[in-house]
Amino acid sequence: MKILMINVVCGIRSTGRICTDLARALEEQGHEVKIAYGRENAPQEFQNYAVRIGTDLDIMMHGLRARLFDGCGFGSRKATQRFVEWIKSYDPDVIHLHNLHGYYINLEELFNYLRTCGKKIIWTLHDCWAFTGHSAYCDTVNCDRWINGCHDCPIMNYYPASFIDNSPKNWIKKQQLFRNIPRLTIVTPSNWLAGLVKKSFLSEYTVRTISNGIDTKHFRPLESDLRACFGLGNKKILLGVATAWDDMKGLSDFYRLSSMLDNEKYQIVLVGLTQKQIKKLPSTIIGIKKTNSIKELASIYSAADVFLNLSYCENYPTVNLEAIACGTPVLTYDTGGSSESAFGENVVQRGNLDEVYKVIENFEISMPTVDVADLDYKRSIDSYLKELYMRN
Structure with missing residues (x-):
């Protein structure tokens, strides 16, 4: 069986690693896999899967176009036309869509092909963007306008940021x-997102x-030199990890928390920052x-005493799973499906830093009773293979 995945990245970041993990397992079972992607470079070890869509230009x-006209998903027309011709020549049995936002593919060209291609199509949603007129995470402001038709988007300044609001037309x-x-099935990593999809036009x-x-x-738990490198001694390490940091990912909440904590006892460590962000950090982070x-x-996760997920936009964050697999308990906001990937343990109301502080000070943070094998x-x-790929 020939399988084509389409995602914004290949082999890096959470969705890129999900694609390559799936590809390796499928290949082990004798299937042929390609991953078409739009941004950055695929690591050398995944070049045998990688097919680049378009160019940096x-x-x-x-x-x-997205910034000026709120046109995320409606550029890259020529690049997508060339890619569709490549799909026709590759002739996959299954087309597995992942993140289609990221300024690399044209929705009209792609879906006009998908409507008539006759292929089995799986679409794994990693956020809300597919059914909103603009935002990938409408729940950050408890917006449900997408149910009946987007308008007056309250988060135009956030990804994919735009100077104008074209959400009504985009939604239509x-x-x-x-x-x-035809033959399209939607997959969501969390029950939370599945519930939203069932209220949307994708229902x-x-x-x-x-x-x-x-x-x-x-x-898995590994030896780490993090404490020695930064001279942390016996301080409790409070870790945050993100692909890209901003206030939606809880950056400002980490700033505030650092001013609340006793810095002789605790040390906040954030991974995934830009050099510019690092220069602006307070001395306490x-x-x-x-x-x-x-x-x-994995070695950084292993060194931490607690993994903090203070994000305001999540689906089913694998960072929670990664921390738990490395032996580090998770304390998370009740955001999206984050509580699901923390297995219901150590969950506080989104934005309630006083409660976060209280839990940390009392160290009421327990490891979930979950078999690490269930995180793999x-x-x-196996679920994709049995429930989707192998079924007619």
Whole structure:
């Protein structure tokens, strides 16, 4: 069986690693897999899967269209036309969609092809963008305008940020493009997101919940020199990890928390910051740049006493799973499906830093009673294979 996945990245960050984990498992079972992606470079070890869509210039022009005209998903027309011709020649049996935002693919060109191609189509949603007129995470402001039609978007300044609000037209366009696609099944990693999909214009489709997994061979307790490198002694390390940090990911909440804590007892460490962000950090927070080394990341998780997820926008965050697999308990806001990937343990109301402070001070943070094997991506792979790929 030939399988084509489409995602914004390949082999890096959470969705990129989900794709390559799935690809490796499928290949082990004798299937042929390609991952078409739009941004950055695929690591060398995944080059055998990687197919680049468009160029950096295409992404730049698409991003400009999105910024000026709220046109995320409606640029990259020529690049997508060329890609569709490549799909026809590759002739996959299954097309597995992941993140289609990121300024790399044209929705009209892609879905006009998908409507008539006759292929089995799986679409794994990692956020809300597919059914809103603009935002990937409408729940950050408890917005439900997407149910009946987007308008007056309250978070135009957040990704995919735009100077104008074209959400009403985008919502209508998406509804026209995404509905009535033969043989399409939607997958969500969390029950939370599945519930939103069933309220949206995508409710006509079968929706399956298959939780994300991680590679527990790599994410496991490891020796770490983090304490020695930063001279942390016996301080309790409070860790945050994100692909990109902003207030939606809880950056300002970490700032506030650092001013509340006794810095002789606690040390906040944030991974995934830019050099510019690191320079602006208060002296009470240690910043580490983004790493694509799983071993390095696992060693950092292993050194931490608590993993803090203070994000205001989450689906089913694998960072929670990665921390737990490395032996580090998770304290999370009740955001999206984050409580699901923390297995209901150590959950506080979103934005309630006083409660976060109280839990940390009393150290009422327990490890969930979960078998590490249940966190492994192979469990997710088995579900995809049995429930989706192998069924007619």
